[in-house]
Amino acid sequence: MNTLLHWVIDILNSTALSGFIMTNAYLFPFLEMAHFVGLCLLFGALIVVDLRVIGLAGSVPIQRVDLFVRFALIGFAINLMSGALFVIGDSDRYLVNIAFWGKMGLIALAGLNTAYFVRRIKPQMDAGVDTAALTGDARVVAWLSLTLWTCVIILGRLIPYVEDL
Template identity: 70%
Template sequence: MYSLINWVIETLNATALSSFIMGNAWFFPMLEMLHFFGLCLLFGSLLIVDLRVIGLAPRVPLSRVEIFVRVTLVGFAINIATGTLFVIGDSDRYLVNIAFWLKMGVIVLAGLNTAWFVRRIRPQIDAGLEGAALSADARVVAGASLVFWTAVIILGRMIPYVEE
């Protein structure tokens, strides 16, 4: 496995895109700002939806906060794009970093949690169910979402400080 990672690192480092990302003083910091902006969109909007599903602000209909799901998707798309460019540009740092791989694992868990939300909880919201009428797993899914995305943020912040 180690040799595969080395091969990927060498291959990415040899690309013109990697040279561009790391060779321009302004580009990597711009990516970091965009990544942070995407994270704000993602987590901020997700916080509104998840806290409402958990039961906060019960007078606000769930159908009204669901618009924030689209904002979450925009933030996630920004973070996928910028995160991919981070890895291409600085693969030496990311692909050998345990915090990076843990972050990717938690993102997979968050994705599975989201799939459960879309399959099991969203139909309840679409049917007009609110508060206590939602299934018990709705609050569990929303709470897990908050835990997963908080862990993603923490692990992302650890990446610069964790070495091989």
């Protein structure tokens, strides 16, 4: 695994895109800002959706949840693009970092949780089922979403401070 990882790092480091990202004085700070904006859209929207499903944001009409889901998807797309450019530009930092891999694992779990939400919970909401009538697993999915994304944020902030693999 270690050899494969270093082979991938060498390939990424040798690309023109990696060189451009790391030598352009404005691009990396711009990517940091874009990642933060994406995070705000993603997590801010998820807070509203998840709290509505839990029953704590009753003033948000259940029909308006779709709007927040769209903002979450836009935020995720921004973070996916900026995050991929971080990894391409500075693979030496990211690909050997345990916090980065933990973050990626939690994002995968959050994706599975979201898929379950879309397949099982959202159809109930689209049918006009009130929050109080949603199944108990809807609340579990919402709490899990909040927990997973909070942990993703924490691990992302730990990346500069933890040891390599």
